[in-house]
Amino acid sequence: MSKVGGMLDELSIQITKPQVWIGLALTALFAYAIYRFGRLLIKALTPHIHRRLAPVLKWAWLLTVSVSWLAVATFVAYLPSVPVLFELGRDITQGFRHSAGQLVVVIAMALIAWNLISTLAARIVAEQEFNRRSVRVQTLKGVVESTLRVVVVIIGAIAALQAIGLNATSLLAGVSVLGLAVGFGAQSLIKDVFNGFFILLEDQYGVGDVITINTGQLSGGVERLNLRVTALRALDGTMHIVPNGQIQTVSVSSKDWSRVVAAVDVTYNANLDEALRVLQAVSTELYESPDWRHFFLEEPEMQGVVQLAPDGVTLRALYKVQPKSQWALGREFNRRIKIAMDEAGIEIPFPQRSVNFGANPIEIRLTRDEAAAPNAAQDTSTQNRRRPPVEPSLGRDPEEEEI
Known part of the structure; x- marks a missing residue:
């Protein structure tokens, strides 16, 4: 006791x-x-x-x-x-x-730090809505996670060397001299890192953005971005890995806001005033639709007749919309304007070409068989302009030369 x-x-x-x-x-x-x-x-x-x-x-x-x-x-x-x-x-x-025990502790602590980084990074979830804050959070999440893992590996390696009896200070001094020599041959890597740093610092683009690199060489959605490379996913699923140092110019299709160029061609025989009224009606209809209204940032801007093309007259309106919504809105506009033009009896032009043989021109005109073609009433009687037969996709369209 x-x-x-x-x-x-x-x-x-x-x-x-x-x-x-x-x-x-x-x-x-x-x-x-x-x-x-x-x-x-x-x-x-x-x-x-x-x-x-x-x-x-x-x-x-x-x-x-x-x-x-x-x-x-x-x-x-x-x-x-x-x-x-x-x-x-x-x-x-x-x-x-002793050395063996210290080495076990170092490896175990490094393992905990590695798993802790993954756990904390998984808890950082960006907003579902696409905006600049969600883009930056998603981008910085990957960069910070990879940087911390590199730090853990470096510190763990130094501690492990100390544990087995090697003088890490003198070893690091030798490595720094070797690194200086390697640095002269790794200028492209340094350029990649510097470019990646300024891309992140200035928020030029981020994960989730749709970009075109170097004036159309590569396009796609940014799936991964770190200090060294940018990974683009094309519409056909191809993954493009681009070193940041090779990026000269970037065209961002989802920065802050986007624009739909709502254009339609009509024939020279069409009533332009009536065609403009149809364009105005379709634009207003889209703007006031409950399914599409939240994508608009401003009321549609009517530009009127913008071009007298060889095959017809081009009419155009502009919609300022939320980023990454321009493709879906453009597809819905195309569907509605086609039905509206059919209902109004306004013809969208088809190609006409003249081919010359020698001195005497022979004109070849592409026409429709009026007997086989249904009239306008039959074309539109079963079509609902305001309600599509299938739910439209909100996915993007391919950029030029992407697929």
Whole structure:
């Protein structure tokens, strides 16, 4: 009974010291790191051992780590009156002061840091709505995650070298000289990193944007962006990996706002005033539609007759809309304007060409068989301009030369 009382007296004295609490916290952290490291090894061995042996190994490892931590905690708190645990904790502590023990701790701590970075990055979720904030969050998430992982690897490598007895300071000095020599031959890599840094700093584009690089050489949606490369996904699924240093000009189709160029051609025989009224009606109809109104940033702008082309007269309106909505709105406009022009009896032109043979011209005109073609009433009687037969897609259209 007196022995138990002496142990309690020692514990009550030691537990008031701040350094004891700090030591207990650090040993608990090291114990958890080693436990996770052991679980990772057991997981790797599970496919190669009997299935009933894996749970036994997990429980045995948990018991081993728990008893070891309790012993080390007894030594850290300096409770020599505890019979077995104090000596065991002293032996374990001395063992971890050697190279092998330090190396295990370094690897385990690096493993925890690596998994912690992945866990924290997974909790950063960008908004579902496409805007500049969601673009920056999604982009910086990947950049910060990759940068922190590089830092963990570098610090872990330096600590591991120190643990096995190598002087990391002199080694780093030698590596820096080698790095300077390699740097002269890696100027393109340095250029990639600098360009990537300014792309992120100035928010030129980010993950989720649709861009065209170097005046039409490559186009697609930005799927991944870091300091070195930009990864573009084309509409046909092709992934383009572009070093940032090779990007000279960037055309961003989803920056802040976008525009629909709502253009339609009519024949020279058409009533232009009536065609303009139809264009105005379709534009207003789209603007006031509950399904499309939230995409518009301003009322449609009517530009009128903008071109007298060889095959017809071009009428145009402009819609200022939310970024990345211009393709879906453009497709819906094309559907509605075609039906509206048919209802109004206004013809959209078809190609007419003249071919000359020698001195006498022979005119070839592409015409429709009026007997076979249905009249305007039959064309539009079963069509609902305001409600499409299938739900329209909000996906984008391919940029020039993308597919």
